[in-house]
Amino acid sequence: MIKSVIKKILLEFQGDSNEDEDDVDAYGDLFPENTYQKLFKIIDSDPEKFMSTTLKDLSLGSIDKEFNIIYKYLTEYKERTPYYIPVVFSAREISEFFRDGDYGMQTIVKDLLVGDYDYGIDYECFDVDDWLIDRIDSENMNKLKKLYLTDLDTEESEEDFKEFIESEFDSDIGCAAGDAQHSADIDYLHSEIKDEINDYLSRFNGKLTNKIGNDDRINSELEYVGEIEFGELSDNPYFFEVTYEELESSYPNIIDIFWKIIELERDYGGRGDEFLPEEQIRINEDKHFRYGGAGDIDWGYFNEILSDKLSMYN
Numbered sequence: 001m002i003k004s005v006i007k008k009i010l011l012e013f014q015g016d017s018n019e020d021e022d023d024v025d026a027y028g029d030l031f032p033e034n035t036y037q038k039l040f041k042i043i044d045s046d047p048e049k050f051m052s053t054t055l056k057d058l059s060l061g062s063i064d065k066e067f068n069i070i071y072k073y074l075t076e077y078k079e080r081t082p083y084y085i086p087v088v089f090s091a092r093e094i095s096e097f098f099r100d101g102d103y104g105m106q107t108i109v110k111d112l113l114v115g116d117y118d119y120g121i122d123y124e125c126f127d128v129d130d131w132l133i134d135r136i137d138s139e140n141m142n143k144l145k146k147l148y149l150t151d152l153d154t155e156e157s158e159e160d161f162k163e164f165i166e167s168e169f170d171s172d173i174g175c176a177a178g179d180a181q182h183s184a185d186i187d188y189l190h191s192e193i194k195d196e197i198n199d200y201l202s203r204f205n206g207k208l209t210n211k212i213g214n215d216d217r218i219n220s221e222l223e224y225v226g227e228i229e230f231g232e233l234s235d236n237p238y239f240f241e242v243t244y245e246e247l248e249s250s251y252p253n254i255i256d257i258f259w260k261i262i263e264l265e266r267d268y269g270g271r272g273d274e275f276l277p278e279e280q281i282r283i284n285e286d287k288h289f290r291y292g293g294a295g296d297i298d299w300g301y302f303n304e305i306l307s308d309k310l311s312m313y314n
Contacts, residue, residue: 026064026240027071039069040077047073047083047230048254056251063247070243070252074234083230085258087204090223096266097200099280103289109193113208115220123182123292125174128166132177137303143310144169172309180302184295189288196281197224203275204228228275230254237273238264 031039043050051070060066073080091113095106111117126132136144148164149156165173194208206226211219233239233254238261245260246252265274287294 026067028068030065030068036069036072036076040073040080043069043073044077044079044081051252051254053251063244066247067240067243071234074231080231083254084227085230085233085255087206087226087228087258088223089201091221094197094224097197097276097281099282101283101285103285105283105285109197112190112193113222115222119186119289123178125171126177126181128170128173132173133162133165135177135299135302136173136306137299140303140306140310143307143314147310147313169310173306176302176306176309177297179305180297180299181293181295183301184297185288185292186295188295189283192283196283200277200281201226228258232275233258233261235273236261236275 042054055066055069058066091110094113095110098105098109100106108117108119144165145161147168148161154160198207201224204224204226206224208222209225211221211223213219239257242257242260242264243252246257262275265276269276269278
């Protein structure tokens with residue numbers, strides 16, 4: 001039905017049948033304005049079906065004409081209904097956006113996103129001094145005071161209590177701080193990685209989210225889920241060659257056009273206005289792995305660790 005309507009619309013315009021296809025301007029006006037408008041309304045009802053099925057049936061005899069209709073629909077039809085293409089990047093695909101570096105950042109990113117990371121780093125215990133003792137909360141301090149008083153055979157004093165803490169529990173306190181620093185550094189690294197991913201893929205207005213399995217159960221693995229409006233594809237420098245290739249080989253699928261554009265961007269890049277930034281994401285690996293201490297310790301978590309250690313003495 002739609003095919004016959006479109007053919008009728010095209011028959012209303014009698015173009016030059018002797019027109020040399022080499023002279024056809026794929027971006028120019030090949031049909032009168034009223035012909036375009038009638039075609040655009042039909043495309044707008046189902047762009048995916050028009051491109052993958054209807055266009056093939058029209059047998060226009062010219063890829064330039066086919067491309068021309070698609071391009072003008074995307075760029076000139078002011079009443080065009082937005083058509084959104086789903087954009088999903090897997091953990092593996094996301095990891096390849098990162099510069100690998102000396103510490104294997106791509107593997108680190110992939111392992112983080114699939115929820116299976118182990119950095120194998122042993123943090124040294126902190127030295128115990130006044131600065132660290134001041135971070136001990138009242139609950140743990142009361143536990144220490146109780147332990148101090150248990151076998152006290154002299155007069156109680158603050159100086160003696162402090163010496164008791166440093167001599168008897170320096171390992172527990174210092175190692176609790178080391179563990180808390182390790183946790184803080186991991187949290188900081190993970191936060192930076194996730195922020196960089198969301199920034200790198202911001203063009204697609206999405207976010208990292210838990211993957212949904214085939215059984216509709218929420219998976220611990222993360223993926224990036226976003227979208228892009230069909231019309232934005234026409235602004236991409238690879239749109240022309242990808243769409244032409246699709247028209248030559250078969251008839252275009254909108255989602256396939258998008259992913260082939262992404263593939264060319266990643267293989268070649270360098271044309272400007274791409275969907276993905278040309279430069280890979282760079283993480284300062286020395287800051288996170290060579291030097292450590294990049295994260296701010298959560299002193300509440302430090303006290304939780306210390307509390308567990310002190311409970312062994314009760």
